[in-house]
Amino acid sequence: MALRVQKYGGTSVADIDRINHVADRVLKAHDQGDKVVVVLSAMAGVTDSLIGLAQQASNVPDKSELDVLLATGEQTTAALLAMVFKSRGYKAKSFLGFQAGIKTDKSSGKARILNIDGKNIKQFLDKRYIAVVAGFQGADEDGSITTLGRGGSDTSAVAIASSLDADVCEIFTDVDGVYTTDPRVCSTARKIHKITYDEMLEMAILGAKVLQIRSVEFAKKYNVPVHVRSSFNEEEGTMVVNESADMESVVVSGITCDMNEARITLKKVPDQPGVSAKIFTPLAEAEISVDMIIQNTRSGGETDVTFTVTKDDFDKAKQISQKVAKEIGSSDILTAEEIAKVSVIGLGMKSHSGVAATMFQALASENINIRLISTSEIRISCVILAKYAELAVRTLHSAFKLDQEK
Amino acid sequence: MALRVQKYGGTSVADIDRINHVADRVLKAHDQGDKVVVVLSAMAGVTDSLIGLAQQASNVPDKSELDVLLATGEQTTAALLAMVFKSRGYKAKSFLGFQAGIKTDKSSGKARILNIDGKNIKQFLDKRYIAVVAGFQGADEDGSITTLGRGGSDTSAVAIASSLDADVCEIFTDVDGVYTTDPRVCSTARKIHKITYDEMLEMAILGAKVLQIRSVEFAKKYNVPVHVRSSFNEEEGTMVVNESADMESVVVSGITCDMNEARITLKKVPDQPGVSAKIFTPLAEAEISVDMIIQNTRSGGETDVTFTVTKDDFDKAKQISQKVAKEIGSSDILTAEEIAKVSVIGLGMKSHSGVAATMFQALASENINIRLISTSEIRISCVILAKYAELAVRTLHSAFKLDQEK
Numbered sequence: 001m002a003l004r005v006q007k008y009g010g011t012s013v014a015d016i017d018r019i020n021h022v023a024d025r026v027l028k029a030h031d032q033g034d035k036v037v038v039v040l041s042a043m044a045g046v047t048d049s050l051i052g053l054a055q056q057a058s059n060v061p062d063k064s065e066l067d068v069l070l071a072t073g074e075q076t077t078a079a080l081l082a083m084v085f086k087s088r089g090y091k092a093k094s095f096l097g098f099q100a101g102i103k104t105d106k107s108s109g110k111a112r113i114l115n116i117d118g119k120n121i122k123q124f125l126d127k128r129y130i131a132v133v134a135g136f137q138g139a140d141e142d143g144s145i146t147t148l149g150r151g152g153s154d155t156s157a158v159a160i161a162s163s164l165d166a167d168v169c170e171i172f173t174d175v176d177g178v179y180t181t182d183p184r185v186c187s188t189a190r191k192i193h194k195i196t197y198d199e200m201l202e203m204a205i206l207g208a209k210v211l212q213i214r215s216v217e218f219a220k221k222y223n224v225p226v227h228v229r230s231s232f233n234e235e236e237g238t239m240v241v242n243e244s245a246d247m248e249s250v251v252v253s254g255i256t257c258d259m260n261e262a263r264i265t266l267k268k269v270p271d272q273p274g275v276s277a278k279i280f281t282p283l284a285e286a287e288i289s290v291d292m293i294i295q296n297t298r299s300g301g302e303t304d305v306t307f308t309v310t311k312d313d314f315d316k317a318k319q320i321s322q323k324v325a326k327e328i329g330s331s332d333i334l335t336a337e338e339i340a341k342v343s344v345i346g347l348g349m350k351s352h353s354g355v356a357a358t359m360f361q362a363l364a365s366e367n368i369n370i371r372l373i374s375t376s377e378i379r380i381s382c383v384i385l386a387k388y389a390e391l392a393v394r395t396l397h398s399a400f401k402l403d404q405e406k
Numbered sequence: 407m408a409l410r411v412q413k414y415g416g417t418s419v420a421d422i423d424r425i426n427h428v429a430d431r432v433l434k435a436h437d438q439g440d441k442v443v444v445v446l447s448a449m450a451g452v453t454d455s456l457i458g459l460a461q462q463a464s465n466v467p468d469k470s471e472l473d474v475l476l477a478t479g480e481q482t483t484a485a486l487l488a489m490v491f492k493s494r495g496y497k498a499k500s501f502l503g504f505q506a507g508i509k510t511d512k513s514s515g516k517a518r519i520l521n522i523d524g525k526n527i528k529q530f531l532d533k534r535y536i537a538v539v540a541g542f543q544g545a546d547e548d549g550s551i552t553t554l555g556r557g558g559s560d561t562s563a564v565a566i567a568s569s570l571d572a573d574v575c576e577i578f579t580d581v582d583g584v585y586t587t588d589p590r591v592c593s594t595a596r597k598i599h600k601i602t603y604d605e606m607l608e609m610a611i612l613g614a615k616v617l618q619i620r621s622v623e624f625a626k627k628y629n630v631p632v633h634v635r636s637s638f639n640e641e642e643g644t645m646v647v648n649e650s651a652d653m654e655s656v657v658v659s660g661i662t663c664d665m666n667e668a669r670i671t672l673k674k675v676p677d678q679p680g681v682s683a684k685i686f687t688p689l690a691e692a693e694i695s696v697d698m699i700i701q702n703t704r705s706g707g708e709t710d711v712t713f714t715v716t717k718d719d720f721d722k723a724k725q726i727s728q729k730v731a732k733e734i735g736s737s738d739i740l741t742a743e744e745i746a747k748v749s750v751i752g753l754g755m756k757s758h759s760g761v762a763a764t765m766f767q768a769l770a771s772e773n774i775n776i777r778l779i780s781t782s783e784i785r786i787s788c789v790i791l792a793k794y795a796e797l798a799v800r801t802l803h804s805a806f807k808l809d810q811e812k
Contacts, residue, residue: 016462050482056422057486058493065492068500069485072478076456079475080463086471087464094474099549143505 007157042073063108074134097137111146118163151212176230177237188403251348340389413563448479469514480540503543517552557618582636583643594809657754746795
């Protein structure tokens with residue numbers, strides 16, 4: 001008998017038919033004696049159409065009222081699923097964020113969970129109720145409704161699992177787990193059976209998009225075992241867990257590719273203290289996040305400064321950089337939008353040398369030129385021309401033998 | 407400077423355009439210095455489509471979960487209107503039922519308000535916020551969401567007005583007030599400028615449908631002045647108030663007609679103690695409400711018992727009555743569905759005699775036969791054949807000189 005938190009995404013509750021399938025799945029666990037908490041997203045498309053409605057009401061909809069509006073999406077699916085259980089003769093109850101004891105800060109639209117009091121849900125679980133929680137939402141100290149941002153239901157689920165000390169938090173989604181790389185790009189991509197929180201974080205940040213990043217941070221912080229799996233079949237998916245002894249043999253776990261960045265280079269910047277601050281302060285003030293930053297020293301007291309931003313921010317960043325370039329006496333600005341960032345990720349890099357060398361050799365063997373390099377403890381990323389992205393992914397996938405079952 | 411509670415119904419908030427009109431109207435009061443609490447219904451049609459969704463999920467949707475589902479309708483309009491105010495530069499905040507301090511009992515789908523703590527709203531009003539309250543909903547002692555039944559937003563508005571000691575509770579609707587009778591039936595119907603709670607209760611019960619009955623009961627209990635008026639024009643509507651000296655001259659305030667009843671007669675019932683109980687107990691057990699009951703004593707220790715029920719309950723009531731008739735030895739059952747109940751209503755009846763006589767004479771003058779009569783302190787109702795209903799209404803309207811301005 002286990003305590004399971006199961007989260008189902010928008011496509012899994014897109015209509016009453018699918019909600020009935022979710023009920024079947026939940027009842028399988030319930031009927032074998034498990035305690036189950038179900039966390040739901042809004043029906044696919046509903047959040048977007050509510051945002052559309054809000055934009056009709058106001059060009060820039062007030063964020064706290066937008067939270068009140070968007071919260072109705074998950075309230076709807078939670079009530080419907082609870083109804084389905086009850087009509088099948090089971091004890092069930094829906095819980096809105098505040099009823100589930102989810103207390104957040106006041107950052108409307110991207111609230112952070114401060115604490116969860118699982119007492120209310122626990123009482124009902126002990127009486128063999130199925131608890132159905134509206135994901136994505138909480139309440140601040142004043143009792144105002146807040147939402148946790150896109151994908152926030154993942155975080156709701158992990159947080160509830162942590163507060164109830166659940167045996168597992170199952171994230172049911174439309175893919176059947178986390179893959180070594182994007183299967184649409186590389187046909188030999190394999191499902192990863194087990195991955196650490198840190199690796200998953202790097203995968204998520206780089207575009208794997210299976211889990212909300214904050215849910216993984218939360219899982220890591222409170223050591224919640226997360227199982228990412230398909231809502232359409234019974235197969236085991238990917239376990240996201242703490243580092244464990246049996247994982248050390250794997251050097252590289254996955255390859256990711258992010259096509260959503262653009263590059264800006266300020267040429268011949270005077271190599272003086274304070275220049276970097278002059279370049280990056282105005283970008284920060286414009287709320288543009290800069291990802292990679294590289295500075296190449298040239299001869300003659302000059303240097304080239306290159307950085308990447310997301311494509312959304314590119315136009316604004318370019319404009320700001322042109323202004324700054326003039327002020328600091330940079331000779332020229334170069335930009336490139338057709339770039340890709342390919343990364344190899346693996347916990348084993350901590351203790352294994354040679355990963356970078358293998359990566360560079362593999363890319364070189366296909367004549368792919370590396371424009372920028374950045375690294376973390378468990379990741380190496382290279383910026384290359386976008387047209388080589390798929391070839392690079394396939395080459396690296398094979399170079400690190402990810403196509404072979406371990 | 408006044409404190410006004412303004413309630414807008416579903417047609418007044420049917421889309422963003424109309425919500426903007428509501429905002430205009432509210433701001434007119436706000437800008438002249440009034441404190442305004444706005445209470446909203448769901449967009450027209452939304453509650454029905456949510457019920458449709460629930461019926462897809464379950465043949466008999468669980469009532470408490472249905473409350474959670476339906477509450478999203480008013481949550482949506484409240485958030486949208488608050489957004490509109492904020493985008494126009496005003497301070498505003500939406501309040502769900504529980505945030506507005508509306509505590510109810512646990513009767514899902516028809517909860518009764520136990521008490522309201524207006525403290526939260528008052529704080530914001532004092533800071534010149536416009537408070538936008540989701541009507542129709544509250545929360546029980548456990549914090550579960552409840553709804554107040556069809557038209558419940560009227561009751562929300564009156565209850566909030568009472569808790570804040572508001573100067574007026576304005577009910578904005580798609581008609582411009584309460585009329586002496588249905589203007590579609592009688593072209594000389596006039597708008598009533600002032601009516602008492604008791605008269606309004608009789609009018610509401612008999613089908614005027616302008617205000618939820620319970621809102622009028624609430625207004626009467628706490629002496630809340632209610633102003634029923636159109637959301638589409640600026641005209642004064644109808645004030646619903648406590649009995650006052652200047653109203654005594656009006657004997658009859660209005661004529662109503664209810665076509666939604668059917669008649670059942672048990673013929674030749676033994677005239678013995680306990681027989682009535684045998685007839686009406688099974689009906690009560692089947693949750694059928696009986697409206698009028700008439701017993702005519704016949705010769706020979708027998709009597710005819712006639713009663714009316716709503717058409718919805720007619721088939722079930724007929725079936726039960728047939729069974730009872732056999733058991734108690736009634737000779738026969740007669741039924742009539744094509745009936746109408748016309749009523750004259752007026753506080754003045756308490757002190758004026760002759761109202762009944764005038765009513766019966768007027769009907770007789772048109773050869774309209776009266777089948778049943780029932781009376782209350784301020785109402786006389788006659789059941790007649792349905793085909794005479796409109797003629798009866800016009801005749802009575804003119805007989806009591808309701809077509810003449812007083």
